Amino acid sequence: MLRYCNKQLLRKPTTFIKPVVFNFSSPYSTSIPDASESSHTGEFVNSISKPYSVTTYARPNLVLTHGKGSYIYDLENRKYVDFTSGIAVTCLGHANDEITNLIADQASKLLHCSNLYYNLPAGELANKLVTKTKEFDGMKDASRVFLCNSGTEANEAALKFARKYGKSKNPDKYEFITFENSFHGRTMGALSVTPNPKYQEPFSPLIPGVHVAKPNDIDSVKALINKDKTCAVIIEPIQGEGGVNPVDTEFLVELRKLCDDNDVLLIYDEIQCGLGRSGKLWAHSWLGPDAHPDIVTIAKALGNGFPIGATMITEKVEGALSVGDHGTTYGGNPLASTIGSFIVEKIADEAFLSQVQDKSAKFIEGLNEIAEENPEDILKVKGKGLLLGLQFRPDFDINKVVEKCREYGLLVITAGMNTIRLVPALNIPDEAITEGLSILRKSIKESK
Known part of the structure; x- marks a missing residue:
């Protein structure tokens, strides 16, 4: 299915926006930095969005276009595991069929x-x-x-x-x-x-x-x-x-x-x-x-x-x-x-809440392993359920971790006390947990 971004929607003549194929099987980005200024994303941000948006957010060159479950995709058709769920919002995942209906x-x-x-x-x-x-x-x-x-x-x-x-x-x-x-x-x-x-x-x-x-x-x-x-x-x-x-x-x-x-x-x-x-x-x-x-x-x-x-x-x-x-x-x-x-x-629902606790245990086990691998950098694993955090030492630049994660296909966010915050969908599949934690581990290692 083809969706045309902005050219038709904005009714403004543009030359850089091409038809975007909403591909739900594209691969994760493999060490690809944020989109360049000359990409579709860069031109959209600099020509269509940024000049007309109030300056209240600091955002990377990333334009999200569609998602499904715990995965989300950008204008370049790069795929990301989503550990943010829109800051703890999309609790049942993106494009949930029942909610859509x-x-x-x-x-x-x-x-x-x-x-x-x-x-x-x-x-x-x-x-x-x-x-x-x-x-x-x-x-x-x-x-x-x-x-x-x-x-x-x-x-x-x-x-x-x-x-x-x-x-x-x-x-x-x-x-x-x-x-x-x-x-x-x-x-x-x-x-x-x-x-x-x-x-x-x-x-x-x-x-x-x-x-x-x-x-x-x-x-x-x-x-x-x-x-x-x-x-x-x-x-x-x-x-x-x-x-x-x-x-x-x-x-x-x-x-x-x-x-x-x-x-x-x-x-x-x-x-x-x-x-x-x-x-x-x-x-x-x-x-x-x-x-x-x-x-x-x-x-x-x-x-x-x-x-x-x-x-x-x-x-x-x-x-x-x-x-x-x-x-x-x-x-x-x-x-x-x-x-x-x-x-x-x-x-x-007791069964649903029990699954959240099971997924939390899987996350905490993985995060504890990551903390044990980085004892000089990570102070503690904290949180409860699927509101979890990795607190780093005060002088560690956690923004580098966020950027590296994005580069390898994982979205995470930060919180106070120099903490990486993980708030995925409550129904995130186990394979997405494993994939995301693997990217997080790699990103921390490369951010030192």
Whole structure:
């Protein structure tokens, strides 16, 4: 099948774009650097894309065109094992046939109707998120769901709901506690609880009343929490962007009790670590009810690539909300909700989650072998489920590893604390794990 890139789509005369054959059996690149400036890719980037795109991303000369499962292809028809899944998004792989059919079916019925009215898929998704969460050992008091379009929007809703709850108790009860190395999004509210100077300083001043504690240090939280001023604590049970750092179970139990003692809401950001990524439905499903949250934020995997987010709350939080307190035009649209409902049904399955844990064990075994081969360079293997990281010594240039991996046909990404982050599709085949780890091993060796 032929697909023509940009010439027809952009209705702009060009001379460099030729018909691109979507080949699903092309070989991996064998020591081929990123496409040159004179290639189809280089000319597309420099003539069509880059001059008209806002400068907010640093990207290699790589134009991805199509994928299938855990493999993805570029404009030069080079094939890559994908250990990124769009930053933990395409949990069931690229071009999933069942999702493709669902999209076509729902698109032929109803794409959008606004939140002025109910729609069937949104109601079904909200119901399923709550019932499956309880069935699979998550948030014991889960009660209601607000549907939106992204992870940062899910966190914005959580912050607003928490402030409304706090101010219903006391007008001064509006402050938040967040944690070092956390990441909650780029909009102003979510950015305010993402204590990274690189992200925050260009846009300061941010929203007031945010304090930063240390993960796994309950005394640092005790020093900041105030019954009269703190409305919520927000934390990722497994930090993703900050370095793939699982938070200690004992700390989260203590944190829950501290929040209860001070009438403070506990928000778990499970945007990256939730929906099967940890090997259970939620990362907090590994915890007992004595560490469950009042609010959970959800996105990424919920749409397998289609934009969607959700904020799940308890009845205690619901009791502080009124009609008109929050809203969204696109949130809960029938198409996104249809996909989300399918994803929840697929992942909330014991056999599926067991396979994620099996694949995690295969990854961890391979990563430990790589770490043992490079004891002077790799400090530790960390993470849980299929949110895994290789942390290198601080002066090791991990960007060289990323580039080498791409050269040999593997896509990986980085995280804080000089960590290579691995977040493949949850249904990645074993052969792709083996292929990718082999490329990673070779790339590390050649990056020293």
